[in-house]
Amino acid sequence: MVNRSPREAELLGKATSYIPGGTVGNTSFPDDLQFLAKEGKGAHIWDVSGNKYIDWLMGSGPMILGHAHPTVTDAVIDAVKHGSTFFTTNENAVLLAEELTRAVPCAEKVRFTT
Numbered sequence: 385m386v387n388r389s390p391r392e393a394e395l396l397g398k399a400t401s402y403i404p405g406g407t408v409g410n411t412s413f414p415d416d417l418q419f420l421a422k423e424g425k426g427a428h429i430w431d432v433s434g435n436k437y438i439d440w441l442m443g444s445g446p447m448i449l450g451h452a453h454p455t456v457t458d459a460v461i462d463a464v465k466h467g468s469t470f471f472t473t474n475e476n477a478v479l480l481a482e483e484l485t486r487a488v489p490c491a492e493k494v495r496f497t498t
Contacts, residue, residue: 386419392432395420422450428467 400406406418413419419431421437427450429439449456450493463476468478470477481494 386417386431386435387433388419389433392420395432409444426452439486 396406399420405412419433419435419437421429423430423434424439427439427442429437429451431437442448442450477496480494484494486492
């Protein structure tokens with residue numbers, strides 16, 4: 385059994401009260417193995433109690449570079465400085481659509497959705 389801090393135990397109880405199934409996403413663990421991720425770096429995550437784990441899930445696949453990869457975090461910070469989201473067509477959307485259609489020959493156009 386993993387050592388849990390009082391804070392993590394409290395938050396696990398709140399998760400059950402406020403989040404359906406007590407978990408985000410589609411993963412669940414037996415009560416004695418539940419934990420709350422607090423931080424990630426590379427292939428590792430730490431829970432609220434400070435326990436370190438290898439993150440075998442890596443965000444269900446999209447995080448092939450790991451958590452907090454410096455190139456990714458620098459690019460995100462730079463992008464956020466110029467606005468975080470736009471409902472209208474914008475420069476980055478056009479450039480990304482161009483790159484995607486170049487990378488996927490059968491994709492003639494791109495539609496971004498949420």
